[in-house]
Amino acid sequence: MCKSNLRQSANLIYGSYIAFFACVVLISSGAIAQSIPDNEVSAFELAQLTVQPGEQVSGEIPVSSGTASNPEASFIPVTITHGPKPGPVLALIAGIHGSEYAPIMAMQGLPELIDPASLSGTLIVVHVANMPAFQGRTIYFGPGDLKNLNRSFPGVADGTITERIAYTLTHQVMMRSDYLIDIHAGDGNEKLRPSYSAYYAEAGGETVVQESRRIAVAFGLDTIVQFAGSYDSAEDAIYTSAQAVTLGIPAMDVESGELARTDGAYVDPIIAGVLSVLRELNMIAGEPDLPPNPLFISDRARVYSEHNGIWRADPLVQSGDYVSAGTRLGVITDYFGNELETITAPASGILLILFGTPPVNEGDNIVVIGRVLSSRDN
Numbered sequence: 298m299c300k301s302n303l304r305q306s307a308n309l310i311y312g313s314y315i316a317f318f319a320c321v322v323l324i325s326s327g328a329i330a331q332s333i334p335d336n337e338v339s340a341f342e343l344a345q346l347t348v349q350p351g352e353q354v355s356g357e358i359p360v361s362s363g364t365a366s367n368p369e370a371s372f373i374p375v376t377i378t379h380g381p382k383p384g385p386v387l388a389l390i391a392g393i394h395g396s397e398y399a400p401i402m403a404m405q406g407l408p409e410l411i412d413p414a415s416l417s418g419t420l421i422v423v424h425v426a427n428m429p430a431f432q433g434r435t436i437y438f439g440p441g442d443l444k445n446l447n448r449s450f451p452g453v454a455d456g457t458i459t460e461r462i463a464y465t466l467t468h469q470v471m472m473r474s475d476y477l478i479d480i481h482a483g484d485g486n487e488k489l490r491p492s493y494s495a496y497y498a499e500a501g502g503e504t505v506v507q508e509s510r511r512i513a514v515a516f517g518l519d520t521i522v523q524f525a526g527s528y529d530s531a532e533d534a535i536y537t538s539a540q541a542v543t544l545g546i547p548a549m550d551v552e553s554g555e556l557a558r559t560d561g562a563y564v565d566p567i568i569a570g571v572l573s574v575l576r577e578l579n580m581i582a583g584e585p586d587l588p589p590n591p592l593f594i595s596d597r598a599r600v601y602s603e604h605n606g607i608w609r610a611d612p613l614v615q616s617g618d619y620v621s622a623g624t625r626l627g628v629i630t631d632y633f634g635n636e637l638e639t640i641t642a643p644a645s646g647i648l649l650i651l652f653g654t655p656p657v658n659e660g661d662n663i664v665v666i667g668r669v670l671s672s673r674d675n
């Protein structure tokens with residue numbers, strides 16, 4: 298829980314005590330007791346936005362311009378729903394990668410499903426975290442500084458535009474939250490196993506791990522990746538959710554969507570998952586849709602390209618397939634069609650990510666395979 302919410306909780310407890318005391322005085326003096334709200338929630342303020350309890354407000358968080366030599370400014374569009382009842386602050390971030398569209402489209406449809414009058418706590422929806430990459434239609438990197446926002450946390454106040462976006466997200470969104478969900482898809486060039494979630498199974502301390510796992514399971518998807526490792530400091534935690542858990546904020550990732558597509562098959566599980574987490578956290582009424590038997594993946598094998606050239610995925614292989622070590626996944630050719638390398642599966646498991654478009658560059662991560670744990674290992 299962040300400091301602001303500890304303060305809010307303290308105020309609520311204090312308010313309840315005062316209300317109780319006032320009632321006792323009124324009743325004992327024979328006066329007619331008036332109803333005094335004992336759970337008063339104050340307005341939620343973020344950047345220049347003020348959201349009263351029971352309101353939903355959309356607006357922009359400005360990303361200030363940096364140094365004179367690098368003056369690009371930007372903004373982050375958000376919708377904040379602030380309930381009249383106390384509860385946690387949950388932040389949803391879409392568009393860390395600007396060409397991962399299914400999460401962005403899910404965030405378009407989500408706010409109207411949330412009734413501000415009955416919400417407990419506060420929901421922050423970041424519609425498009427990386428506006429330069431979205432407007433520039435770039436994959437992985439921002440078009441101006443060629444930096445990956447999901448490798449740029451905690452950010453730099455006067456750094457490049459991507460570093461300043463990371464800094465703004467860290468300070469204006471992450472540090473205001475009690476839980477965080479960072480929502481991704483296969484990028485514009487990536488085929489992805491349909492819809493899985495992930496969380497850090499070792500970072501942030503026991504409580505953060507437990508709570509991160511809690512929301513990752515409550516999201517309801519049947520496959521859950523457990524990220525390994527932890528971070529010595531926030532400076533080392535360059536990924537969005539790694540930064541969050543290192544700051545003590547339970548967090549999870551979602552992957553739903555691929556190849557810049559916006560089909561309902563990719564968008565709908567995101568919306569359903571968020572609603573399920575809101576129920577798990579008692580922010581809205583109802584029970585979460587827990588997966589009956591989720592599959593945990595804690596070990597991933599990767600293939601990186603050693604060539605610049607053209608990628609041809611094998612037509613017999615689809616993302617989401619179970620493959621054996623040695624299964625042929627595709628071929629890299631030079632620009633004239635001459636084969637440079639046949640790419641095979643480095644391990645047996647689920648094909649989580651596979652490049653789906655022709656350009657391939659040296660160092661690109663063209664294949665990710667999730668090794669499957671037995672239930673004993675969980």
Ligand SMILES: [Zn+2]
Pocket residue numbers: 393394397447481482484
């Ligand atoms: Zn991404």
